[in-house]
Structures are given as C-alpha cells and as structure tokens.
Amino acid sequence: MSRRFYELSPAERREQMVAEGRLTPEADELLAAPVGLDPHTASRLVENQVGQLHLPIGVVPGVLVNGRTYTVPLCTEEASVVAAAANGARIVRMAGGFTAVTPTRLMTGQVVVAEPRDPRLAERIGQCREELFAAAAQAHPSIIARGGGLRDLRVRDLPPADPAGGAAGTRGFVSVDLSVDVRDAMGANIIDTIGEAVAAVLRERFPDEEVLMAIISNYAVGSLVEVSCDLPAALLVPARAARGLEGEELAGLAERTARRIALASDLAQVDTTRAVTHNKGVMNGVHAAALAIGNDTRAVEAGCHAWAARDGRYRGLSQWSLTRPQGAAVLHGQMSVPLPLASVGGTIHALAQAEAALGLIGAEDAAEVARVVAAVGLAQNLAALRALVTDGIQKGHMSMHSRALAITVGARGEQIEQVAELLRSAERMNQDTARRLLAQVRAAAGEG
Template identity: 40%
Template sequence: MAINSRLSGLRDSSPRERRAIVVRNAGIDASALDVLEPGAGLGVEQADHMIENVLGVIGIPVGVATNLTVNGRDYLVPMATEEPSVVAAASNAARMARGLGGFTTSDTGNIMIAQIQLVDVVDPEGARMRVLEARAELLALADAQDPVLAGLGGGARDLVVRLVPTRLGVHVVVHLHVDVRDAMGANAVNTMAEALAPRLGELAGARSLLRILSNKADQRLTRARAVFDRELLGGQQVVDDIVLASAFAEADPYRAATHNKGIMNGITAVVLATGNDSRAVEAGCHSHAARAGSYTALSRFERAADGNLVGTLEVPLAVGLVGGATRAHPAAQAAVALLGVQSATELAAVVASIGLAQNLAACRALAAEGIQRGHMTLHARTIAASAGATTDEIGRVAQRIVDDRRIRLEHAQEVLAELRAGRISP
C-alpha cells in the first residue's frame, strides 16, 4: 500500500483518533502505535538493560509530520520533541514543496571512520609509508572481525594515514574506512580499530593510544533539495527576504548557530524518535558546519529563475536500522514501522528532508512575520496546561492569552480563574 502523507484536519483530532488515522494511511497494523501510549512503551525493566543506574523513564511528546514526499514517495514522519511548532512547521514547509515534486536526495554511502592514534613515533613519514604498504593485510584483518558485515556486502574499504602536528609532537593517525551498511556503525568500527591497533603499533614502531570511531562522518553525507512554491510562501518579497536571511547565516557564525539549530530541530526529532544516537548526529552536523575553518550555515536558499525558492542541505547522518536502541526500544520500533524505511540510506534521506523543511519554516517565519507570532501561538497551549487548565479548558485559555497578546503563565492563571468563575462566556 502506498502511503499518503497529506492528512488534512489531523490537528483537530484527539491523540487516539490521530493514531487510528495515521496507521490507516500508513498501511500498518492497527495496534502498531499503541506503544506510544504512556505506560505501554518502554518499561523500567527494559530501561534497566539499556543503561546503568536506572531510576525510571522520561516521556517526550511524539508527533507526526505530514505532507512529506521524498524521492517520489510519501512518508509519515515520527518526531520526538518537547518544543512547540516544530512538527507543525515541518509539515507546513513540506506542503509548500509537495506540489513541485517534494524533496530529492543523494548520498555518499554508509562509510564510517575509525581512528587509531599512534604516539611516540620516531620517524612519522616512514611509519606512514610502512602502514600503507600493509594496507591489504590490515583491511583483511579488519574484515575478519565482522564476517557478518562482510557477508552483507559491507566491511573495510580503505586506509588513510595522516600526520597530525600537535603541541606534543607529530602523531600518526590511521583512518579505517568501513561500509557499515544499515547500522549506525559504532560497535563495528570500534571493534576493528581495537583489532588493528597492535599491528599498527608494530608497523609504525609506535604505541597505539586512542582507538575509536569519529563522529565527523564526512564520508556519510546526505544531501536534500526542494523547490518551495513562491505563492504558498507568501509572495516574491518573502522569497527574496529568505534568500537574504540565508546569505546572513552563511556569512555570520552568530546567525549560523541559530540557523542550524532550526535544522537540528527537525533532524534530532526524527533521530530521537527512531532510537538513533542524536548526540552523534548533532556532533557530526556541527563539525560539518565548521569544515572550512569557520562556522557557517548547513543549508542554502536561492531564488530560482521562475521566482520560486530552492533550498539545499548537506549533512553527515550516521543513522541505522539495526542494533542499539532502535531494536531495544518499543517506541523506536513503532516509529521505524510507521516510516516504512527499508535501509539506513532511506532513513537518512527522510531525516535530511525534514531538517531542510524545518529550516525553511523557521526562515519563512523570521522573514515574513517574526518568529514569535506562530511559535508563541502554539506555545500558548503549553502555558495554559502549565497554569493548570484541563483538556477541556486548554483551548479556551490558550486562545484568550493569544488574543490578549500576553502569553505568560501569570496571565493564563488569571484567565483560568475567570473561566472557572463563569466570568468568561463560552
């Protein structure tokens, strides 16, 4: 069954009704998302096997982004985030690209890098040459550590030797490039690095020290591109102002940090929902933003010849479908089932597209109306709940504090008191 991500009116349904609508349109089992109900997902006993010193679990809202088309296929995208407006903004931006073909992506494959640091090297250049001469032997040794990965078409692909000047002398650093297929890859590359370290020490006449993957996953890049409809954005002036805002973020690291935070609002939410390592992805993306020596924007927006807006994004995405919390966490399993992705590459394509969509939504809000208007309108419901409003009262309290342009806790408490005293008409 083909997924239809265009679900109008979803916001007006209850959470239980939304789940029913989503599973029906995703073509998955009716009970597949029941684990998202509090108390039905990750339990304390399961959590106790995932990390140490477990005390309990913490809940984070999981929403679904709609309207997303990536490489000609529709996706309903689970997003785990505590921040208002993120899910709605990504869905709205995806709608603006939908009629013009949605998002298209490309990638460089699933190569992860393991680093082995060699110290106390007498002849760094000679050590480098000896290691490279043993390249075939070392790649075979690495593959022997994970025959399953090699059997799936992955495994060690290349060996790079760098001479890194440090304040304590030159270190020889060996990079092992590994195709990790559908895994995030940390365990596989770390195991290979540990196995290679003694032999590398012998070859280099050195002592091996650190043996670990790099989260600067610049051999695992995903690129996303979309064209956003000029009229849906708000007209030509909005397009031109978004391009100016993009140029600002490219040139200024202070603006770039906030610009990229908007991208990560989308990326991290999907990464977290699917049980992947959000800290690894964030570290990789921010290091990529500084790859030229100064921190800059990860995305770029430009005006097309027809006046529409073209957005592009390039990010390293070390995400996987096998191992770790993705397999151990029932809610993560449900999120992957909802997405219906079949490979880590496909998952990365969706993640990058959501990042670009979220980024566009934030830039549009800034350029067109200011970030506070839409964001604070959605935030008003959180404020109303914090004031003690019940489910039946939240909507009325939120609307009133928005109308009053006083979206603050103390005002929400005043409005709630008036509502309960009967001084606010239905």
C-alpha cells in the same frame, strides 16, 4: 466537511495511519500506551537509573521525497517544531517535493599512533595496507557476510597540539582512518572491533610506537545526504497575505518573500551569530526525528555542527537562493549533512516505541531513513526562515506555546485549549495572564 490531520484526536490520527497502511495495529497499541519502559529494561539501558522522562511523539504527514510520501515521527517537547516541519513539508510537497541522494553510506574509524618515533611511519603503515584489510575482515566476518566491511584506508600525519612543547606531546600523531560499510547499523561496535584488530597489527609491526586508541569518529562525512527543492515563489506567500492580491502585485510580494528568505540564508553563511540559530532550526527536525527512532542524537548533532565548520568558519548548513529559470521567481534550497542514522541495532529494538516509530516511516534501509530525515530538517528550516522574514518568529511560536503555558499554570483536560485560545488573543502572554484566564474558565464552569 472532513477535518484536517492536525484537527483529529491522537487516537483518530493513529486510526487514519493504520487505515492508510502506514502504521500496524501492533505499533498503534505501542504508541498509544501511556506507560514508559518496563523497570527491567529501563534499569539496564543506563547506569544508575532512577526514573524516566516522557516526551510526546508527533508526526509530520506528507513529506514527499523522491516521489514517495512519508509520515515522519518527531519526538520533542516543543509544539512549534512539529507544526513548522509540517508547514514546510506542505509547501515543498505542492512544488513537487524534495530530491535527496546518499552518494555513500560509510562510517569512519580512527587508529591513532601518538608521538611517532619514525618520521616515515605514515608511509610505512600505508605499505601494510593488504595486511590491515585482512585483519579487518577477520575481526568481523559477519559484516563481510552482510556485504559490508572495510572499504578504504588512509594514513595522515597530524601536528602536535602545541609545537612549542607546552602540550603532552611534541611529535604529533599519525591517524589511520578506516572507511567502513556498516550496512544499516550505526556501526560503533563494528568499527571499534575492526579498529582494535588494525591496532593489534600496528603494535606487532611497529613495537616501538605507541598506539594510543582505536575508536569510531562521529564526523561521518562518508554518510552525507544531499537534499534540495525548488519552490515557485508564489507558494511562499501566506494565504492571509495573498487575500485581495492579483497579478503583478501578488508576484511582487512572492518575489520579495523569496528574496528575504535568500538574504536570511546568506546571513547565516557570513555570520556565526546567526548561523548557530539557523542550524538549530535545521536540527529541530533532524534531532527530533533521530530521537523518535532511537538513534544517537549526540553523534548526529556533533557531526552536523563539525560539518558546518569544515572550512574553518561555522556556516549555515542549508542555503537558499533566488533563481529565475524561466523568468518567474523560484526559491532553490539545498543542504548536505552527515547523517549516520541506523535502521537496525543499537537501542532501536530495545525501545519498542522507537521501533514502532521507525516502522511508521516505512523506509527500506538506513540510507532511505537518512534522506527522509534530511528532508524534514530542510522543511523545518524553510518554515522558520519564512516566518522570520514575514510575520516574525514570535507570533507563531507564542501561538503554539499557549498550550504549554496553560498546562504550566494547572489547566487540565478541556481547560487547556480554552485557556490557550484566550491567551492567543490576550495583550500579554505570560503565567500571570494564564492563571487569571484559568480562574475565569473554572468560574464559568462552576468550579470556583
């Protein structure tokens, strides 16, 4: 009987992915390497470098998006993140997979004028549109050659922080928002270069005005990903709960499970206390995937959380609803998130393992990477909600946590799984119990 993917050793998993063509032999060697960055690279990636932190990369196999199956790397310290994403992806795969679209992939830059003297400054800047586009094209001709560049420009009047005069300025701001096609890059350097060129024009045209800054915005609403799935409710019932149930009884349990997931989703739309944790579940998958492929996790997190509060109330990023398109209960999930993920540039090529992890996905461009990562975030969210409204989140979490607890108290090699197995059936799972069980395991092995 063949073993399931999670039952294989790390070497066997990589060997299988090489055989499937998902991993090159060179990438296999990189991901297998127990060493970190070479000292020369590490000392130049960050200021004041003193050491390195190592985190494992796990994979979620079988993520079905738009009819194509992906293997997605996740870099995280928490075992349950990978397990939950894989479980959610498995359920959605049985229902036909995710549908995901990226309507546009544009990044935003801002050139800001502080305390405008001219009350019609925004209007006058708008009249310089052609000149600003020309300056943008001249500033970065290489992105134009690759089919990118400035796509749109809008000018906004912004109020002062404190109209009563307690803040630094009392006349507010004017923001020139630049929408830029950065192709497959994250685009910070491209946008900052274009922004500085636009700022230079504004300083020349409006010498009495104070141009405060030119900078990328991580509120990447021009890089939204829309992902959805439809799940027959029967797929949501855990196998152990379905044993012995048939017909109406099983259908009833399935519909109750779908309804409870939808209710948990509704709660995240009306209660910030719940919404934050709901979105943390989504970001468990998104953040771990972004980190694995060498992308800017802070930018992704900031943009997604801002998007969750776009109407003035912080809400859940994903929404689940119970539908009956043909009489039978179906759980519909949908989510839109700004995901300005890159497939070239930045630290991706400086970090060999990140480049290997990106190659594992096998996406053709950055937009495809974003669609796959969004699907993983929704899969993660599904698994968390399903666990939360059925067995409870703690049961699965602590089962996965048992290995980390065994390592914490000093278990090594085969002892880790032995202690973890004993912990899963113990009355209490804590360090004292783990130490006692480790002592038993060592005594049984004659280690004293």
